[in-house]
Amino acid sequence: MELAAILAHPFDVWRTFLHPTQRDVAYRDTYSGPALVTGSAGTGKTVTGLHRAVFLAERLPDGEKVLLTTFTRALAEALARQLYRLTSDPAVRARIDVISVDKLAYEIVTRGNGRVTVADGEIVDQLWESAAKAGPTYLNRAGQVTTYSPAFLRHEWEQVVLAQQLTTREAYREATRRGRGAGLRAAHRDQVWTVIETVTGALAKRRLRTHTQLADDAAAIARRVPAPYRHVIVDEGQDLHPAQWRLLRALVAPGPNDMFLLADPYQRIYDSHVSLAQLGIEVRGRTRRLSVNYRTTHEILDLSVKVLGGDATVGLDGQDDTLRGYRSVTRGGIPELAAHVSRDGECEALIERVGTWLDQGVEPHAVGVAVRTGQLVKAVGRILNDAHIPVADDKRGTDGVRVATMHRMKGLEFQCLAVVGLDAGVLPAPHALTSAAEDPHAHRQDLQRERCLLFVALTRARDVLYLSHSGTPSPLLPVVR
Numbered sequence: 001m002e003l004a005a006i007l008a009h010p011f012d013v014w015r016t017f018l019h020p021t022q023r024d025v026a027y028r029d030t031y032s033g034p035a036l037v038t039g040s041a042g043t044g045k046t047v048t049g050l051h052r053a054v055f056l057a058e059r060l061p062d063g064e065k066v067l068l069t070t071f072t073r074a075l076a077e078a079l080a081r082q083l084y085r086l087t088s089d090p091a092v093r094a095r096i097d098v099i100s101v102d103k104l105a106y107e108i109v110t111r112g113n114g115r116v117t118v119a120d121g122e123i124v125d126q127l128w129e130s131a132a133k134a135g136p137t138y139l140n141r142a143g144q145v146t147t148y149s150p151a152f153l154r155h156e157w158e159q160v161v162l163a164q165q166l167t168t169r170e171a172y173r174e175a176t177r178r179g180r181g182a183g184l185r186a187a188h189r190d191q192v193w194t195v196i197e198t199v200t201g202a203l204a205k206r207r208l209r210t211h212t213q214l215a216d217d218a219a220a221i222a223r224r225v226p227a228p229y230r231h232v233i234v235d236e237g238q239d240l241h242p243a244q245w246r247l248l249r250a251l252v253a254p255g256p257n258d259m260f261l262l263a264d265p266y267q268r269i270y271d272s273h274v275s276l277a278q279l280g281i282e283v284r285g286r287t288r289r290l291s292v293n294y295r296t297t298h299e300i301l302d303l304s305v306k307v308l309g310g311d312a313t314v315g316l317d318g319q320d321d322t323l324r325g326y327r328s329v330t331r332g333g334i335p336e337l338a339a340h341v342s343r344d345g346e347c348e349a350l351i352e353r354v355g356t357w358l359d360q361g362v363e364p365h366a367v368g369v370a371v372r373t374g375q376l377v378k379a380v381g382r383i384l385n386d387a388h389i390p391v392a393d394d395k396r397g398t399d400g401v402r403v404a405t406m407h408r409m410k411g412l413e414f415q416c417l418a419v420v421g422l423d424a425g426v427l428p429a430p431h432a433l434t435s436a437a438e439d440p441h442a443h444r445q446d447l448q449r450e451r452c453l454l455f456v457a458l459t460r461a462r463d464v465l466y467l468s469h470s471g472t473p474s475p476l477l478p479v480v481r
């Protein structure tokens with residue numbers, strides 16, 4: 001069959017038709033240790049991971065297990081659905097646990113230590129905000145007396161203290177702050193440590209644990225018992241925190257085919273900058289790259305790649321990763337960028353656009369609308385509802401057009417996608433940026449993360465991509481001709 005014809009019926013094709021590289025990677029008899037598969041958006045990393053999971057599970061005796069894990073619960077559910085389409089054998093299905101890393105950590109800790117309460121994201125945000133406000137002041141690079149920003153403090157806790165399991169002020173004073181840019185003098189570190197103690201103390205007093213803390217707790221428990229899995233497969237690996245990697249490492253004994261990892265450093269949208277080797281996961285000599293995009297048209301991919309700005313990025317193996325050879329196999333229309341004067345006008349145009357897609361026969365669940373903020377999700381959901389367009393609601397279990405933040409779009413795909421609210425002042429999100437005066441390196445990193453976020457959003461589109469903004473466009477948007 002012609003590739004074009006195959007791609008015209010794409011939904012189940014991946015079950016039987018694999019690109020030779022995908023097949024070679026997924027069905028290799030033995031990797032002598034952890035293997036890393038990279039490839040940018042839509043290159044079939046998930047598909048390859050699913051095939052590998054079934055291949056390995058088929059060879060296991062009953063009672064032995066494969067762990068197939070990913071970043072969020074929604075992604076794990078999507079993985080489970082795809083897995084069930086790939087194999088109908090109940091014995092094979094029973095040998096594969098599909099679960100998100102957070103849920104896995106929570107379950108291990110609950111079993112090992114008894115009940116725990118996960119700290120609500122908003123409460124954690126509030127704790128950092130009030131601690132920053134009440135916290136010490138320092139002289140920034142612009143010569144102003146200022147407090148540390150909540151984002152800076154929180155990152156310092158997650159990406160330095162928790163990442164390296166630092167438990168004392170002295171250890172923090174001595175620590176290397178990998179990936180954290182500008183140096184932090186001893187006196188400043190003392191100040192930051194004090195704020196961190198305030199926040200962790202407040203969490204402890206309320207008997208709350210964050211997901212990252214739970215991953216650490218779970219890793220400690222896992223290290224004390226025999227590893228429960230024969231094989232661990234990890235999708236969306238680029239965003240996992242070192243504590244989560246330590247947990248996964250502890251769940252499988254080192255040896256052939258122990259870990260099969262799928263990651264795209266260009267889709268890193270959280271802040272973990274991990275070196276697997278430093279976490280006891282040595283992939284050297286066992287990395288493979290996928291470069292054919294099966295999801296997105298050439299035109300959409302071309303625009304999406306421009307968003308990234310052309311800089312190479314560093315992968316989980318510590319090596320530079322480039323987009324060399326990254327290409328699409330289908331062609332389609334040029335993505336459209338609509339400029340509006342007001343949000344009302346932009347919303348009207350969105351209603352019309354989504355209505356047209358539905359009239360053309362596109363199923364509501366094959367339509368996505370991505371936005372930068374939770375506020376916009378609510379606003380856009382409301383206006384579509386008011387226009388009698390069905391909107392998916394997970395809480396109520398109703399199907400429809402999916403309106404979600406760009407973060408929530410990770411790993412998903414839509415036949416027709418609108419990415420709206422792309423205004424300056426919305427993207428990059430001001431609250432997500434460290435100011436250049438506070439830390440120029442962190443500022444650059446934050447900007448790059450926002451670019452990656454837009455890249456993730458745009459590459460969710462299969463056939464049609466529509467973009468819009470009101471007022472001044474986001475500086476991250478490339479010019480669309």
Ligand SMILES: Nc1ncnc2c1ncn2[C@@H]1O[C@H](COP(=O)(O)OP(=O)(O)OP(=O)(O)O)[C@@H](O)[C@H]1O
Nearest residue numbers: 014017018019041042043044045046047294295411
């Ligand atoms: N060999 C193939 N033949 C046909 N379709 C394929 C093939 N491989 C992948 N696909 C399709 O391409 C799309 C992207 O695949 P997949 O989700 O596995 O990519 P990914 O690399 O995990 O993407 P992302 O990182 O963007 O989430 C899916 O619709 C999948 O069914």
